[in-house]
Amino acid sequence: MEAALAAADAAGQAGEVPVGAVLLDADGQVLARAANRVETDSDPTAHAEMLVLRAAATALRTPRLVGCTLVVTLEPCAMCAQAIALARVDRLIFGAYDPKGGGVEHGARVFERTTCHHRPEVVGGVRETAAAALLRSFFRARR
């Protein structure tokens, strides 16, 4: 989570909403790390979670990331949650809860649907205060 927070912090300083993610393999080795790049890349899908999933899958030459753990500073939205399910990621660890845009514990609750064919283990609220503080100070500075 510290690496994800560092990536988020750097993204915030670059003008992106500060969310960072890291993907770990079954041995805890880092496969990919990324932060939100929606504005930088002009890509509405370039959330941190999507970027680490895509980077790791490309590197491993498989769309199925069995045994992996995704760590992200904010509760994933429905897009990222479904991508995590499609990628067969074993475990999701996230920082701040996101009542306004989350798709795991809020809103679409993607993993709870019968249309979701893989449900990762989920641990939310890890380093929640630090992750939320990054987002709060980013949005406060932009208002």
Added chain:
Amino acid sequence: MEAALAAADAAGQAGEVPVGAVLLDADGQVLARAANRVETDSDPTAHAEMLVLRAAATALRTPRLVGCTLVVTLEPCAMCAQAIALARVDRLIFGAYDPKGGGVEHGARVFERTTCHHRPEVVGGVRETAAAALLRSFFRARR
């Protein structure tokens, strides 16, 4: 929809689940067309919808595709539905309904959630029989 069906058909012949998509601008001009490339690209996020959104956003240098229409042969999953909302696409036209994996009229029903901050106009069932037939014959051949 005919262009999306043609893309889907080609994908099926290449061993991918046959789903195709086209993104149109406000004047009906094609901005991007793509088919599912999950296996080809080793990318769990490479659904046809994601590929046309990313291609058009990159080409137009903006993550917001205001005024655009996305046409796809199958009801989008939750990942693609949320991506369509994030990209601010005006209209979604899809072919076959997908009770097992859809995220628009089934399952997560992404656009109906308060966590969804943009709701496109949705038209489902366009050329439904042809789109469903492509998928059925693909899966029948693989069993």
